Amino acid sequence: MSDAATPGEFELIRRYFMQDVEHACSSDHVSPHQARAGVVLGQGDDCALLAPAPGTRLAVSVDTSLADVHFPRDASAEAIGHRALAVNLSDLAAMGARPRWFVLALTLPDVDAQWLEGFACGLYGLAREHDIALVGGDITRGRELSITITVHGDVPDDEAITRHGARPGDLLAVTGTLGSAHGGLRAWFDGERDEHHPLVAAYLRPTPRTSEGMAIRQMVSAGLDISDGLLADLGHLCDRSGVGARLEASSIPVDQALVASLGAQDALEAALNGGDDYELLLSLAPKHEDAVRQTLETLGGTLHVIGQITSEPGITGVVSTGRGWQHFHASEPSTGATP
Numbered sequence: 631m632s633d634a635a636t637p638g639e640f641e642l643i644r645r646y647f648m649q650d651v652e653h654a655c656s657s658d659h660v661s662p663h664q665a666r667a668g669v670v671l672g673q674g675d676d677c678a679l680l681a682p683a684p685g686t687r688l689a690v691s692v693d694t695s696l697a698d699v700h701f702p703r704d705a706s707a708e709a710i711g712h713r714a715l716a717v718n719l720s721d722l723a724a725m726g727a728r729p730r731w732f733v734l735a736l737t738l739p740d741v742d743a744q745w746l747e748g749f750a751c752g753l754y755g756l757a758r759e760h761d762i763a764l765v766g767g768d769i770t771r772g773r774e775l776s777i778t779i780t781v782h783g784d785v786p787d788d789e790a791i792t793r794h795g796a797r798p799g800d801l802l803a804v805t806g807t808l809g810s811a812h813g814g815l816r817a818w819f820d821g822e823r824d825e826h827h828p829l830v831a832a833y834l835r836p837t838p839r840t841s842e843g844m845a846i847r848q849m850v851s852a853g854l855d856i857s858d859g860l861l862a863d864l865g866h867l868c869d870r871s872g873v874g875a876r877l878e879a880s881s882i883p884v885d886q887a888l889v890a891s892l893g894a895q896d897a898l899e900a901a902l903n904g905g906d907d908y909e910l911l912l913s914l915a916p917k918h919e920d921a922v923r924q925t926l927e928t929l930g931g932t933l934h935v936i937g938q939i940t941s942e943p944g945i946t947g948v949v950s951t952g953r954g955w956q957h958f959h960a961s962e963p964s965t966g967a968t969p
């Protein structure tokens with residue numbers, strides 16, 4: 631992408647995406663000496679050459695974020711950079727993998743130096759926190775802002791958390807609270823533009839549970855990250871494991887700020903179906919509950935048991951209404967809809 635007035639692709643990469651370039655947010659960018667282990671050859675050649683640690687498997691995942699599909703285009707560039715990497719890191723966390731390297735393909739409708747600076751700050755700030763190195767990329771001009779990131783992690787042989795290991799009798803649990811991101815998106819649609827608003831921040835700047843996934847990977851039987859919503863992702867886990875689940879709706883953790891914003895019923899609805907939480911949904915044998923909880927608390931996190939894995943297929947404990955799902959009340963007919 632180049633014309634007389636705008637810098638070309640190589641110049642943009644040099645300015646904003648080489649790890650030894652100083653940004654205005656230089657305190658947040660990844661130093662060339664951090665997160666570089668295993669990089670035999672980094673940016674500047676046709677491919678990066680990477681060396682995974684002996685005895686590990688490479689965990690690879692790709693996600694595309696599109697303006698006004700996956701994030702509001704009028705969010706700050708820093709938030710967009712943070713979020714694009716966060717959703718990818720969350721997939722590594724879900725597998726219990728250690729983040730290592732990522733590549734970035736960026737499509738821009740125009741070249742805005744200030745926007746790129748902010749985007750790089752958000753991206754590198756999170757990259758530093760999670761010790762992951764940018765090892766290659768590509769910038770093109772296109773009609774819509776689009777960010778595709780491929781992350782690489784490593785996980786010791788046979789220690790990855792998968793979706794297929796849940797067994798009847800296992801506990802179902804989540805890290806953190808659910809629904810806040812959906813509440814944040816609704817607040818954004820209602821005109822809230824303070825990115826530090828707790829619900830908006832939950833949506834725009836999710837925290838990947840990287841350390842948590844690595845620390846508990848040998849204590850859980852299955853897991854995934856909640857991107858589509860608790861019920862949808864629980865469905866994925868049950869399908870892959872050939873099991874069902876019984877939810878205890880009153881145990882589903884919902885942030886008080888969300889209840890204050892939406893009311894209890896809609897807050898529960900957001901927790902069940904909202905998506906974009908990027909917490910981990912886990913199944914674990916009851917004998918591991920205490921150890922998993924203590925491990926998460928040591929890392930500043932929480933564990934909420936929300937139900938149990940069953941041998942009967944299907945998800946029980948909540949019931950569909952015309953507008954989504956609601957807490958199942960045994961005394962009410964299961965078809966009863968709440969307005």
Ligand SMILES: [Mg+2]
Pocket residue numbers: 720721724854855857
């Ligand atoms: Mg995922």
